[in-house]
Amino acid sequence: MTGSITAGIGSVALGAESGEPPLPQKLMATPAVVMAPRSDGVEVVWSVTRLCRGWVEWRLEGGAETHRCAADDFGFVPQGDSILRVRLEGLEAGKKHELRVVVESGDGDKAREETAWKKFRTLDPAAAAASFVVWNDTHQNDETIRKLHEVTPSADFLLWNGDTCNDWHKEEWLVPTLLHPAGQDISAGRPVLLTWGNHDVRGKWAFRVKDMMAMPHGRPFYAFRNGPAAFISLHTGEDKPDAHPGFAGRVAFQALRAEQAKWLEKITQLPEIKSAPYKVVFCHIPLRWIREHGEPNFAGGGYNHFARECRAEWNDALVKWGAQVVISGHTHEEAWIPADDRFPYGQLISGGPKPAAARWIEGKADGEKLSLIMRDLDGKVIHDVKISPA
Numbered sequence: 346m347t348g349s350i351t352a353g354i355g356s357v358a359l360g361a362e363s364g365e366p367p368l369p370q371k372l373m374a375t376p377a378v379v380m381a382p383r384s385d386g387v388e389v390v391w392s393v394t395r396l397c398r399g400w401v402e403w404r405l406e407g408g409a410e411t412h413r414c415a416a417d418d419f420g421f422v423p424q425g426d427s428i429l430r431v432r433l434e435g436l437e438a439g440k441k442h443e444l445r446v447v448v449e450s451g452d453g454d455k456a457r458e459e460t461a462w463k464k465f466r467t468l469d470p471a472a473a474a475a476s477f478v479v480w481n482d483t484h485q486n487d488e489t490i491r492k493l494h495e496v497t498p499s500a501d502f503l504l505w506n507g508d509t510c511n512d513w514h515k516e517e518w519l520v521p522t523l524l525h526p527a528g529q530d531i532s533a534g535r536p537v538l539l540t541w542g543n544h545d546v547r548g549k550w551a552f553r554v555k556d557m558m559a560m561p562h563g564r565p566f567y568a569f570r571n572g573p574a575a576f577i578s579l580h581t582g583e584d585k586p587d588a589h590p591g592f593a594g595r596v597a598f599q600a601l602r603a604e605q606a607k608w609l610e611k612i613t614q615l616p617e618i619k620s621a622p623y624k625v626v627f628c629h630i631p632l633r634w635i636r637e638h639g640e641p642n643f644a645g646g647g648y649n650h651f652a653r654e655c656r657a658e659w660n661d662a663l664v665k666w667g668a669q670v671v672i673s674g675h676t677h678e679e680a681w682i683p684a685d686d687r688f689p690y691g692q693l694i695s696g697g698p699k700p701a702a703a704r705w706i707e708g709k710a711d712g713e714k715l716s717l718i719m720r721d722l723d724g725k726v727i728h729d730v731k732i733s734p735a
């Protein structure tokens with residue numbers, strides 16, 4: 346299920362007569378990826394080929410005044426030799442904006458680049474309607490990612506519902522997989538939000554994913570209101586116990602699950618989260634599955650198809666809140682499990698990484714309904730779920 350990895354930008358010699366190794370001529374290694382949208386801003390993340398300083402210029406779409414966000418928390422113009430990040434704050438909710446990134450060489454030569462202006466819209470808790478699209482389990486399958494990018498429309502946000510990769514065995518996979526997947530600018534027309542999957546946290550370089558995937562509030566779980574819908578994104582962690590030898594002592598999700606249980610109790614009391622007519626949960630490993638058997642044989646290669654520990658910790662808070670639907674991936678097999686007496690929320694599970702199994706979801710919420718349409722890459726409707734306002 347592994348596709349080819351997108352190659353980085355090549356290098357061209359500059360000033361080679363100095364005897365120093367030649368500097369890459371091109372500075373930007375990836376598009377400026379617009380991530381983690383909020384009602385008051387976004388975070389912009391990009392990769393560079395060598396030491397650079399960089400900043401973001403932004404304005405209301407068509408506006409005369411251009412702002413520059415060019416200082417980090419320690420008084421530096423943002424700088425780095427791999428990843429640069431700029432968090433925009435103080436923007437107006439629900440307004441169309443545009444931004445561009447400017448980078449300059451940090452090595453004393455005159456190299457400078459500007460990206461094209463890129464449009465985005467801040468989230469808006471007061472909007473009458475909301476739209477979003479969901480991808481999951483792309484697992485570095487370039488053919489699937491290219492087609493997903495081609496067929497999914499612009500929306501308020503793109504929720505990448507985990508398993509962006511296989512396992513992070515090589516550090517050099519991080520940037521192309523996360524910031525330039527299949528050579529596409531996946532945040533064009535739809536800022537990206539990541540919900541963490543079990544493969545995103547697997548492998549010896551997984552700890553660096555957080556360096557380049559911005560979260561709205563700096564943690565791998567978050568909640569926000571957009572239009573008539575409240576969304577909660579949860580981190581289900583690995584699909585086996587933390588002590589499993591395959592994880593080599595690298596993971597500690599038991600504590601994170603417990604922390605999210607406490608956080609859920611608080612966040613669901615926030616007025617804009619509590620009062621939303623639609624209540625949607627994103628988590629990579631589903632909380633329900635169509636074949637719920639006993640505990641897997643972990644020592645024999647088994648793994649959890651549904652997040653049994655998470656469900657035990659989170660279910661009461663989600664039911665109390667009134668969660669209507671949980672949207673997940675992980676199983677590589679789509680399913681729709683309607684709400685029932687035991688679990689009063691539906692469970693929508695999307696497809697797998699190969700093009701024939703890949704699915705994407707278009708979500709639209711307005712005063713009448715929340716519509717969740719799952720399609721394959723050819724546009725065939727697989728599931729059409731309609732939810733009434735609470």
Ligand SMILES: [Fe+2]
Pocket residue numbers: 482484508544675676677
């Ligand atoms: Fe997966």
